[in-house]
Amino acid sequence: MDSANQKTNRSEQKSRKILKSLIQKQPEDLLLMIGTGVSAAVAPGIPALHSWRSCIKAVIETAEQLEVLHPGDVAEFHKKVVKDRDLLVVAHDLIRKMSPRTGDAKPNFFQDCLMEIFDNLEQHLQNPAVLQSILRLMERGTMVLTTNYDNLLEIFGQQQGKPMESLDLKDKDKVLQWAKGHIRYGVLHIHGLYTDPCGMVLDPSGYKDVTQDPKVMEVLQNLYRTKSFLFMGCGETLCDQIFQALFLYTVKKKVDLEHYMLVLKENEDQFFKLQADMLLHGIKVVSYGDCFENFPAYVEDLSSQICKQKSPDAEQVDSTTLLGTSCVDHAKRCLGDRDRDLPKRARLLENGTAEDAVLP
Structure with a gap:
């Protein structure tokens, strides 16, 4: 038993080690890319927040309960969400199935399903430590964007008295202000927000006005060149079509960049293969431990160490x-x-x- 405890302790200690190149970053030099893992850690009582697969399953089940999807389609999507590897395609097809047949994703029943699933989010905040850590970084200039539909971070920030603002890509003026660092407590939802009456999309064509706007695209892509992105709670973000369209397609020499990705190390071989693969994208893959329960403590420690760094531009008093x-x-x-x-x-x-x- 003692041996088992020692092994666990060694594992926990190892999971808390953090790359010097990461903790020496200034908060204003970081951009947090937060995914479903953050929401899952904060509100474990909502299964739809645990992963993309869980979210799609919940939408399908809710669509069946609300009778906004034909029973035949329900059965077909249940098969797809189990078998298909490309969940973004499944989600895209699901949105289109519950949208007008005009090529326009609004209005749609997909949003109604999400509103049902995410009802009363503030009542499900159980472990706010991760959100507190993110908020601490935002206070010091770290920018935040997310692929999540939920607004848990904004809800928590407002509870702490912060002027949180949810942004999406449709408001180009706001996006430009955010990208220039003028909206300190803004959270950019690149897939949209479940409360948005215009609906959400998973296809770059849904934001063609943005992706075809040279000014907006230049500002956004410049963030990927000049900031260190910290992927937190993200699974397959690099496969995300919106993320690719905004940041990856035209950014050259990605191997010269320095981004970071926090991941769960369940399998050593897969973990080290992922490390090698992501370095080609300029991304350093870092393990926060071998169990998801290590995630909040790791993020809390990480944010504390980053926030301790003194800015080289701090005013020197003569x-x-x-x-x-x-x-x-x-x-x-x-x-x-x-x-x-x-x-x-x-x-x-x-x-x-x-x-x-x-x-x-």
Whole structure:
């Protein structure tokens, strides 16, 4: 038993080690890409938040209960969600099946199903530690975008008194403001939000106005070139068509970039293969442990260490700012020959370092 406990302890200790290159990033240099894993950790009581597969299953079941999908289609989608590997295609087909036959995804019954599934989200917040960690990073300039339909982060942030704002790609002016860092507490939902009456899409054609706008695309792709993306709770984000259209298609020399992805290491061979594959995309795959329960503690530790970093652009307070040169000269004269060594504080001020005056 003792041996088993020691093994568990070693595993936990190993899972808490974090790459120096990651924790030395300034918060404003990071962009969090959050997926279903974050929602699953925060609200485990809602199965639809656990994964894409779980979400699609829940939509199908709800569509059957609401009678907004033909029984034959229900049976067919149940088979697809079990067998098909490309769940984005399944979800896309499901949306189209419950939308007008005009090529336009609004209005649709898919949104009604999500509103039923995600009803009263605020009552299901059980483990807010991950959201608190994300909010701490946002306070210091980290940007956030998500593939999730839920707004758990915004709900939690509002409870903490933060002016949270949910954004989507249809409002190009807002997207530009967000991309330039002007909306500190904005969360960009690239698939849309379940509360949006215009509906959600999983196909770049649904946002063709955005993807064909050179100004918007340049600003968004510049984020992928200049920020370090931290994929958190994301499974197959790189296969996501919207993400590909926004960030991957025209970004060259991805291997020169430095992004990060937090993953569960269930199988060593698969994990190290994923590491090697993702490096080709400029992404460093990092394990937070071998069980999902390690995820919240890892994220909390990670955000704490990043937020401890002092910004290289932090204002350096000059000695003349605090006391003025005349005050320093006066201190020297008063001490005179009695003590040629200035007190530590006066020496710091004279040298212009004033470390103690810089706020953490």
